[in-house]
Amino acid sequence: MKGLAALCCLLILLSPLQAGAGTALWGRVVEVVDGDTVTVETSDGKVEQVRYIGIDCPETSHPRRRVEELGREASRFNEALVLGRRVLLELDLQKKDRYGRTLAYVWVESDEGSFMVNELLVSSGLAVPYAIPPNLRYTDLFREAFARARSSGSGLWGKARGRLFTPAQVWAELPSLAGRFINIRFKVDSISSSRTRYRLRPDKGYTTLIIHKSDTGQFGSIEDLVGRTLIVTGKVTPGFNGPEVILSDPAQILSLH
16 A cells, blocks of 8 residues: 555654654654544644544534534544554655644554554545645545545435435535535535635535545536436535535546536
């Protein structure tokens, strides 16, 4: 695996001085906040809240959302992997997010070898790829893991199976569908854009599909989707103008006509 090769290179090349200077950090996980956030005591005695780079797990503690489907499962899975364990925090170009959390790819050594927690959460269907420039080092790796999860029906893919809705049905059943993974049959009527994202609007109903502009390169020409009918898998999220389903990876598109 690419991840294992990358970790081996880090272990060989990094001296303690280099690790402390910002390329990577050693530490021990002292708390699991949720599926993609942990608290780490680093080898120099500092306590850092760490957000996993490149992925997004269902919410368990969002101030404006209830606990989302698979959120507790992702937290428990993460806890089983890292709590109390010594980890390597591999940093990318941007070291902190706007909340002051350290951004990292989190590696764990085990008897069977070494693995990246970020990747394992995605391949288990408990997270989706979430590419935010400039931290894109393992974007392809996460997309490959996401495709494997779809093929095996793991996690969110299994939850969405058998749940097929139209945009109008999602709007009508929003209180019960918020935070759940579904499939939606969606004919694209129009597309609008803001500074950071595209909004795909349906021919009927008020549910919208969202594609962030940082992800558009993998979807081809967004405008070519007008008039096309898609079946997509994703999580229903309440928005200011109605329910939204975010498309972060082409694997979420099950069919396109």
